[in-house]
Amino acid sequence: MKERLSRKVSAIESSITLEVSAIAGRMRAEGHHVIAFGAGEPDLPTPDVVQDAAVQAIREGRGRYTPAAGIPALREALSARFQADGFPLPADQVMVTAGAKSALFLAFYALLNEGDECVFPAPYWSSYTEMVKAGGGTPVILATSAGDDFQPDADRLRETLTDRTRVLLLNSPNNPTGTVYSRETLLAIAEVVRERDLVVITDDIYEHLIYTDEPFTNLLHVAPDLADRTLVINGLSKSHSMTGWRMGFAGGPKALIQAMSRTQSQIAGSPPSITQHAALAALANPPAPDRLASLDARRRLLMGELAKIDGVTCPEPRGAFYAFPDISAYLGKSGVPDAIAFTKALLEAKLVAAVAGDAFGAPGHIRLTYCTSEEDIREGVRRIGELLSELA
Ligand SMILES: Cc1ncc(COP(=O)(O)O)c(C=O)c1O
Structure with missing residues (x-):
């Protein structure tokens, strides 16, 4: 059937973010605790x-x-x-x-x-x-x-x-x-x-x-x-x-x-x-101010945790709910040539879902959504640091 698909649809790639979320979801269903830095979705309830x-x-x-x-x-x-x-x-x-x-x-x-x-x-x-x-x-x-x-x-x-x-x-x-x-x-x-x-x-x-x-x-x-x-x-x-x-x-x-x-x-x-x-x-009913405060607290926590990893730079994100650290200093080593390979290893070996910057036109970076618990932010960044140090 594949050869019968139109040229225009064959040129379209599926959403990497949704793919990462789907894999993380399957791993969760198998009983693993996967730390979710992948999907761009608030974890706060609908009012x-x-x-x-x-x-x-x-x-x-x-x-x-x-x-x-x-x-x-x-x-x-x-x-x-x-x-x-x-x-x-x-x-x-x-x-x-x-x-x-x-x-x-x-x-x-x-x-x-x-x-x-x-x-x-x-x-x-x-x-x-x-x-x-x-x-x-x-x-x-x-x-x-x-x-x-x-x-x-x-x-x-x-x-x-x-x-x-x-x-x-x-x-x-x-x-x-x-x-x-x-x-x-x-x-x-x-x-x-x-x-x-x-x-x-x-x-x-x-x-x-x-x-x-x-x-x-x-x-x-x-x-x-x-x-x-x-x-x-x-x-x-x-x-x-x-x-x-x-x-x-x-x-x-x-x-x-x-x-x-x-x-x-x-x-x-x-x-x-x-x-x-x-x-x-x-x-x-505009969003309650505590929604923003809750995300801000997690943004600050994430930035503080990332700052502990040598060689990773991340300009302060001032809006939305993502951080976009540059991990390029660690890539090209130990069989991990790029951020795509890194996020794959991160999910498989450390049970942390993140999206490679390649999906956003910025190789060498990873995108981390901080709509998750403070405990998971601390532990997730610790595992990212651990994997990076294993590469170094
Ligand atoms: C920049 C940007 N625009 C649009 C959307 C899509 O939003 P919606 O859920 O309303 O389709 C997203 C979702 O991640 C987004 O990040």
């Missing part, structure tokens, strides 16, 4: 008020198809949320999707013809390359460096653009580095967007997860004139622990939202109905 709203929606018989762009009440609520974030988007410029992932795919599908390029900074979230390909375009990487706090540089962006570049994709707070883009970075990027007439997608899924005083800043905050070409994507997976509920949303130019809704009407029908009613409750 009760959201769960209650879902149960009530089920009891009220709201499990029917909804309009393709989402129920009107939710589109209104999302419009208000965008407004509060500083983006004046009426309800007809907002749509609901089955997770931010769906919104991203629908956007690429709507914006890219074959051979059109979508540029995004590396390290990048591993799904971007595959989703751009699935949407019909070509992913192009804009390199950044730890020394520059992983901020995308406008001049380097200019050099990366070609006459096929259509879309620039930004993600701050960033998965996997945890960096948060500064106003200066975004002001300089906005200049390039104007010069080169690009469409911008900003993936703001970690908006509410910033651990410093710096404000969350989106391109539209520094360049509101770009609203006619910017699509903002967000969701409730990370902010309200609703990963499996599949609740994302997008706001932007009307013609783009209409095109994405049209596609959604044909391929999914509508976003999940019960989830939409639960989302109304989630939006009315």
